[in-house]
Amino acid sequence: MSHGLPDVQASRPDVTVGLNRVGVTDVEKRVSLSRSGDCPVVLMATFSVYVDLPGWRKGADMSRNMEVIDETIEAAVRQPAYRTEEVCGDVAERLLEKHEYTSRAEVSMDADLVLDEQTPATERPTQHTVTVKAGATATEEGTTEEIGAEVTGMTVCPCSQGMSAARARETLLGLGVEEEIVERFLEELPQPGHAQRGHATLAVESKGEPEIDLLDVIDVARDAMSARIYNFAKRPDEDYMTHRSHANAKFVEDCVRDMAAGCVARLEALSDEAVVYMEQSNDESIHQHNAHAERVATLGTLREELNGDGEPVPAAD
Secondary structure (H helix, E strand, O other), rough: OHHOOOHHHHHHOOOOOOOEEEEEEEEEEEEEEEEEEEEEEEEEEEEEEEEEEEEOOOOOOHHHHHHHHHHHHHHHOOOOOOOHHHHHHHHHHHHHHOOOOOOOEEEEEEEEEEEEEEOOOOOOOEEEEEEEEEEEEOOOEEEEEEEEEEEEEEEEEEHHHHHHHHHHHHHHHHOOOHHHHHHHHHHOOOOOOOOEEEEEEEEEEEEEOOOOHHHHHHHHHHOOOOEEEOOOOOOHHHHHHHHHHHHHOOHHHHHHHHHHHHHHOOOOOOOOEEEEEEEEEOOOOOOOEEEEEEEEEEEEHHHHHHHHOOOOOOOOO
């Protein structure tokens, strides 16, 4: 009976306006990533898939999108797949192939990844969770893939820390401590500043590039903040994190700039055309608002700016 039903999606709409993105979101699938000599990494991933839609067509084939996702993810589970962005690229290319009316297909994927590590002072085993962000865009010119991560960390405000240092200096001098000793004390022992939970997002988009190591991306994002945080911590670990963060106080703008420097240092194999997305948001502890900064640039532009050859970018307010 279904063979006799009209294809409503293929009919002409009342308003002939093209659409940039039509598709489905929040599609949950299990993805298994193979690792040489190790057990595979199993992710519960959430996919979104889109195609562009010409003005003469009423709707996209939603069931066909779901069919492509199911086929591709199942194939990824059964065959060796090593990169999440590779899975997204496969889905995007299949979407483009199966939708003859579209010129662009996009796929994005989010998944939680749990990694093992050690606490910084006591070296106890623990874990930390990052959100892996992968994606791909397929056109007739080729496929562009994106890999990134969202991580959490700790920042300390340099401004409030400076006020604490001024108060400590005034108090110590008032108690008769020699100025040289006061300055040495302040240099050795960072003063308090209000702390923030930081959220860093770093993603790299490339086309025909060498493979990007996700762990490098994660490390760059975590190290751009004042200090890493850990799921488990004994008192020596807590002391380490507190001292480290206050000795490395950073504004939200500093975190994004340090991500840029980290990308240039760690992703040296990528070409100048690779695009880097950097974003930092801090949950303020003494304000009701939050702080945010971001930058999108090619790796070549960042290299020029860090070498002093590019046009400086104004700091965020």
